[in-house]
Amino acid sequence: MKIIAASFQCESNSRAALRPGHGDFEYCEGEDIFKKMPVKEYLVENGFEVVPSVYACALPSGNVEEKIYRFYADKILKTVSENADADGIFLFLHGSMEVDGIGSGELCLLKAIRRIVPRSCLIALALDLHANVTDELAEYADIVCAFKTAPHVDQKETQLRAVKALAFCLKNSVRPKTFFQRIPMLVKGDTMLTSLEPLKTLEEATRRLEDEPDVFGANLFFGHCWVDAPNTSASAVVSAAGDRAERLAKDLADRLWNTRKEYRFTIEAQDPEESVRRALSGTEKRIFLTDSGDNTTAGAEGDRTDILALFVNAKPEKAVCVAGITNETIVKSFWDLPDGKTVTLPLFGGIEANVKVHGKILGWAKDIIGRSLTFSIGNIDAIFTERRAAFIEKGNFDLAGVDLEEYRVVVVKLGYLFAELKPYADREIFVLSDGASCVELSRLGLKKIIRPLYPLEDFTWSAN
Ligand SMILES: [Zn+2]
Numbered sequence: 001m002k003i004i005a006a007s008f009q010c011e012s013n014s015r016a017a018l019r020p021g022h023g024d025f026e027y028c029e030g031e032d033i034f035k036k037m038p039v040k041e042y043l044v045e046n047g048f049e050v051v052p053s054v055y056a057c058a059l060p061s062g063n064v065e066e067k068i069y070r071f072y073a074d075k076i077l078k079t080v081s082e083n084a085d086a087d088g089i090f091l092f093l094h095g096s097m098e099v100d101g102i103g104s105g106e107l108c109l110l111k112a113i114r115r116i117v118p119r120s121c122l123i124a125l126a127l128d129l130h131a132n133v134t135d136e137l138a139e140y141a142d143i144v145c146a147f148k149t150a151p152h153v154d155q156k157e158t159q160l161r162a163v164k165a166l167a168f169c170l171k172n173s174v175r176p177k178t179f180f181q182r183i184p185m186l187v188k189g190d191t192m193l194t195s196l197e198p199l200k201t202l203e204e205a206t207r208r209l210e211d212e213p214d215v216f217g218a219n220l221f222f223g224h225c226w227v228d229a230p231n232t233s234a235s236a237v238v239s240a241a242g243d244r245a246e247r248l249a250k251d252l253a254d255r256l257w258n259t260r261k262e263y264r265f266t267i268e269a270q271d272p273e274e275s276v277r278r279a280l281s282g283t284e285k286r287i288f289l290t291d292s293g294d295n296t297t298a299g300a301e302g303d304r305t306d307i308l309a310l311f312v313n314a315k316p317e318k319a320v321c322v323a324g325i326t327n328e329t330i331v332k333s334f335w336d337l338p339d340g341k342t343v344t345l346p347l348f349g350g351i352e353a354n355v356k357v358h359g360k361i362l363g364w365a366k367d368i369i370g371r372s373l374t375f376s377i378g379n380i381d382a383i384f385t386e387r388r389a390a391f392i393e394k395g396n397f398d399l400a401g402v403d404l405e406e407y408r409v410v411v412v413k414l415g416y417l418f419a420e421l422k423p424y425a426d427r428e429i430f431v432l433s434d435g436a437s438c439v440e441l442s443r444l445g446l447k448k449i450i451r452p453l454y455p456l457e458d459f460t461w462s463a464n
Contacts, residue, residue, distance in 0.1 A: 001047070001048050001049070001087040001088070001170055001171075002048065002049045002050075002051060002083060002085065002086045002087055002088075003043055003048050003049070003050055003051070003086060003087065003088040003089065003090055003163070003166065003167075003170075004050075004051045004053055004079055004080060004083055004086045004088075004089045004090070005033065005034075005037055005039055005040070005050055005051070005052055005053065005089075005090045005091075005092075005163075006033070006052075006053035006054055006055070006076045006079065006089075006090075006091055006092075007033065007036065007037055007054070007055045007056065007057060007091065007092035007093070008054070008056050008057075008072050008073065008076060008091070008093060008097075008105075008109065009056070009057040009058065009092065009093055009094040009097070009128075010025075010057070010058040010060070010061065010064055010094060010097045010105070011060040011094045011096050011097070011128065011130065011224065011298075011299065012060070012061070012062065012063050012064060012096055012097050012098035012224075012226070012227050012299065013060055013061065013062055013226040013227070013298060013299025013300065013436055013437060014062070014063055014098055014226060014227050014228045014229075015062075015226055015228075015299075015436040015437075015438075015444065016061060016062035016226075016299040016300055016301060016436040016437075017062055017301060017436075018061050018062050018299075018301050018388065019061060019062045019063065019064065019065050019068070020058040020059070020061040020062070020064055020068060021068065022068070022071070023369075024058045024059055024061060024364075025056045025057065025058045025072070026055075026056070026057045026058070026364065026365040027054065027055065027056045027057075028054070028055050029052070029053070029054045029055070029075070030052050031052055032052075032055070033052045033053070033054065033055035034052065036055045036057070037055060037092055037159055038156050038159065038160065039090060039159050039160065039163045040052075042160060042163060042164065042167070043163055043167060046167050046171075048088075048167060048170075051079065051083050051086065052079075053075065053076050053078075053079035053080075054072065054075045054076060054079075055092075056072045056075075058364075059296075059297070059299075059364040059388075059390075060297060060298050060299035061299050062299060062436075063098045063099065063100050064097060064098065064099045064100070064105060065099075065100055066099055066100055066101050066102060069097075069099040069102065069105055069108075073105070073108070073109050073112065076091075076109065076113075077109075077112055077113065077116065080113050080116050080117060081116055084116055084117055086117060086121055087120075087121060087122070087170050088121060088122045088123070088124065088166050088167075088170050089113065089117065089121060089122070089123045089124070090124050090125075090126075090159075090162060090163050090166055091109075091110075091123065091124070091125050091126070092125075092126045092159055092162075093106045093109075093125060093126070093127055093131075094106070094127065094128045094130075094131060095127040095128050095130070095131020095132065095133060095146075095221070095224075096128070096130060096131050096132045096224040096227050098227045098229060103229065104132070104134050104137075104229070104231060106125075106127075106131075106134075106137065107134050107136055107137055107140070110123065110137065110140035110141060111140060113140075114140050122142045122143065122166055122169055122170060122175070123140065123141050123142050123143070124141070124142065124143035124144075124145070124162045124163065124165060124166035125137075125141045125143065125144050125145065125162065126145050126146075126155075126158045126159045126161075126162040127144065127145070127146045127147075127158075127219075127221070128146070128147055128152070129146045129147045129148070129149075129150060129152075129219070129220065129221055129222055130150075130189060130221070130222055130223065130224040131146065131221050131223075131224065132221075132223050132224050132227055132229060132231045132232045132233065133180060133221050133231065133235045133237055134180075134231040135180045135182065135231070137178075137180060137237075138178040138179060138180040138237065141178055141239075142169070142175065142176050142178060142239065143162060143165045143166055143169065143176055143178070143216045143217050143239045144162075144178055144217045144219060144237050144239050145158050145159075145161045145162040145165065145216075145217040145219065145239075146158065146217075146219035146220070146221055146237070148194060148203045148206060148207065149194045149195075149203075150189070150192055150193055150194050150199075150222065151193075151416065161210070161217070162217070165216035165217060165239070168216070169216065174214075174241050175241075176216050176239045176240055176241050176245070177239070177240065177241075177242075177243070177245045178217075178237060178238070178239040178245060179237070179238050179239075179245035179246040179248075179249040180235060180236075180237050180249065181235060181236045181237070181246075181249040181250050181252075181253040181463050182233055182234075182235050182253075182450075183233060183234040183235055183236060183253045183256055183257050183463070184233060184234075184257075184450070184452060184453050184454060184459075184461055185223075185233065185234050185256070185257060185260045185453065185454040185455070186222075186223045186225050186232065186233055186234060186441060186449075186453055186454070186455075187222070187234075187260060187263045187454075187455065188225075188263065188265075188439045188440075188441070189222060189224070189225065189415070189439070190265065190292065190415045190416055190430065190439055191263040191264055191265055191266075192222050192263055193266065196266065197262075198259040198262050199259075202220060202252075202255055202256060202259070203220070205218075205252070205255070206218040206219060206220060206252065209238070209248060214240055214241035214242060214244065215238065215239075215240045215241075215244065215248065216239045216240060216241075217237070217238065217239040218238050218240075218248060218252065219236065219237045219238065219252075220234070220235075220236055220252060220256055221234055221235045221236070221237060222234050223235070225439075225441055225444060225446070226298065226299060226436065226437060226444070228444075228446045228447055228448045228449065229448050229449070230448055230449065230450055232446070232448070232449045233449070233450065233453060234256060235253070236249045236250070236252035236253040236256065236463075237249060238252065249463075250463035250464050251463075251464070253463040254462055254463050254464060257454075257461060257462070257463070260454050260455070265430060267416075267428055267429075267430055268427075268428070268429045268430065269429075269430040269431075269432055270429060270430075270431065270432060271431075271432050271433075272306060272307055272310055272431050272432070272433050273310060275289050275307075275429045275431040275432075276289070276307065276310040276311060276314060278429060279320075279409045279429060280314055280316050280318060280409070282427060284426035284427040285408070285426045286405075286407065286408055286409070286410065286424060286425060286426050286427075287408065287409050287410075287425070287426065287427045287428075287429065288409075288410050288411075288412065288417055288421065288424075288425040288427070288428045288429070289307065289409065289410070289411045289412075289429050289431050290411075290412055290413075290414045290415060290416065290417060290428065290429070290430050290431060291304070291306075291307050291411055291412070291413045291414075291431050291433050291435075292414070292415045292430055292431055292432065292433060292437060292438075292439055293431075293432070293433035293434045293435030293436070293437055293438040293439070294306075294413050294433060294435035294436070294437065295413055295414050295415050295435075295437040296324065296326070296388050296389065296390045296413045296414075297390050297392070297414055297415070298415060298436075298437035299436060299437060300413070300435050300436035300437040301326050301388060301436065302324055302325065302326040302385075302388050302389065302390075302413045303325060303326040303327060304325075304433070304434075304435050305325060305347055305348075306433060306434070307322065307411050307431065307433065308322045308325065308347075308380070308382055308411075309347075309348055311380050311409075311411075312348065312351065312377055312378075312380060315378055315379075316378070316379050316380065316409070317379065318379060318408035318409055319379050319381070319406055319407045319408050319409070320379060320380045320381070320407060320408070320409040320410075320411070321380075321381045321382075321383070321397075321402060321404070321407040321409070321410045321411065322380065322381070322382045322383065322411040323383050323391040323396070323397065323400075323410060323411060323412050323413075324361075324372075324383055324385055324389045324390065324391045324396075324412065324413050325382060325383065325384050325385070325413075326384075326385055326386075326387065326388045326389070327384045327385070327386075328386045328387070329346075330345065330346070330373065330384045331370075331371055331372070331373045331384050331385065331386040332386065334355060334373055334375075335358070335371065335373060337355050338355065339355050339356060339357055339358070340354060340355065341354065341355045342354050343355060343375070345375060345377075351377060352377070353375035353376060353377045353382070354375060354376045355373065355374075355375060356374040356375055356376045356381060356402075357373075357374045357400070357401035357402060358371065358372075358373060358374075358401065359371070359372040359373070359374065359383075359399055359400035359401035359402070360372060360399045360400070361385045361386075361387065361389040361396070361399065361400065362389070362395065362396055362399055363387075363389075364390070368399075369387050369389070370385060370386045370387040370389075371385075371386050372384065372385045372386070372389070372399075372400040372401075374400060374401065374402055381402060381407070383400050383402065385400075390413070390414065391412045391413070391414075392412075392414065392418040392420060392421065393418060393420035393421060394420065394421070394424065404424055405424070410424075410425075415430070415437070415439070416430070441455060441456060442456060
């Protein structure tokens with residue numbers, strides 16, 4: 001039996017202006033996709049022929065333009081057309097890809113695939129648990145498996161779960177039914193951590209369900225608040241044999257809903273002014289501030305200077321580094337000047353600074369994608385990058401030419417600190433700042449979401 005494998009992922013942020021271009025996609029095709037999708041070995045061992053299509057995965061960005069969407073979707077559709085006799089299709093998607101003029105990219109792709117393959121062909125999906133699942137998805141996907149961890153560490157396991165379920169159903173002629181249950185809540189993503197209660201117990205419950213022989217996917221989706229669309233919400237999605245999916249999904253939905261008031265930040269989370277005050281008065285060796293509203297790993301441009309302005313006004317005695325402000329104009333305009341040169345930066349009405357060091361920036365796929373230029377403003381070093389970057393590990397600072405360990409305060413454009421930076425942080429403050437990735441639902445101005453939606457409103461609700 002034959003199975004097609006493909007992946008097309010981009011988490012959209014409708015509020016971000018930066019559209020993903022071809023350069024933002026990590027891309028491979030043919031057998032190379034299995035370096036990213038570890039599913040071939042299992043399927044081949046179990047007697048399946050596996051046909052690779054493409055792997056295309058972008059850093060979270062603004063909505064995807066239709067022509068970019070079509071470019072990658074058409075490659076998958078071409079593989080499907082050339083192998084329309086396939087018994088199964090495995091797709092690794094995000095679930096919150098919003099395409100201009102189309103809506104859900106995932107749904108559009110599934111509909112197009114279903115127009116090519118007969119209903120007997122089973123489609124299995126691996127999705128991010130921040131997917132805004134649409135109710136129609138359940139009509140097109142036979143097996144749905146979501147990550148069970150946030151932050152995500154089970155991408156490989158989720159793909160394997162999905163292909164194992166797909167293989168089992170094909171071999172045993174099982175045709176699962178998928179049921180989607182919307183849950184009218186959308187809690188701050190950064191407060192929903194699966195290593196902590198109540199999610200630890202809830203995700204454990206989904207694992208136990210999947211241990212049952214007729215349940216092929218039991219999933220809780222938390223939704224993704226930075227896409228303004230009717231399907232933006234949490235959901236419970238279950239794929240099971242017979243008629244069990246609906247009951248199980250509704251029960252999971254009620255269980256998640258009943259915990260809605262239990263999600264809070266587990267670290268210090270403060271508004272920008274208070275965060276800067278605490279960073280400057282704190283006695284810890286090194287304090288990290290995460291500028292969560294301008295989080296480049298969540299689709300924001302990383303070009304906001306609000307936090308830098310607060311530090312500039314405070315004239316700190318400590319050494320401060322503001323890492324990764326996207327500003328192509330500043331990098332290009334001053335690049336030819338030597339280190340040590342005094343300049344006037346076109347910020348805050350013009351501010352005096354010294355060119356400190358010329359450096360490089362690392363892209364999402366760990367290759368060099370551009371230049372960085374660091375300026376000193378008193379005790380503050382501000383790293384400007386000509387393209388959007390994410391300072392997620394010490395190596396990013398090294399390439400920019402600055403020594404992370406020299407600073408007492410470090411600002412990065414992230415939500416939670418990545419694990420690679422934690423060893424350098426004696427304290428971490430989550431800054432509740434404005435921007436495209438602002439975590440305060442009430443400040444996002446969402447117009448297309450279905451109301452009521454907790455926490456914008458609190459109300460009585462049950463799936464049952
Ligand atoms: Zn996610």
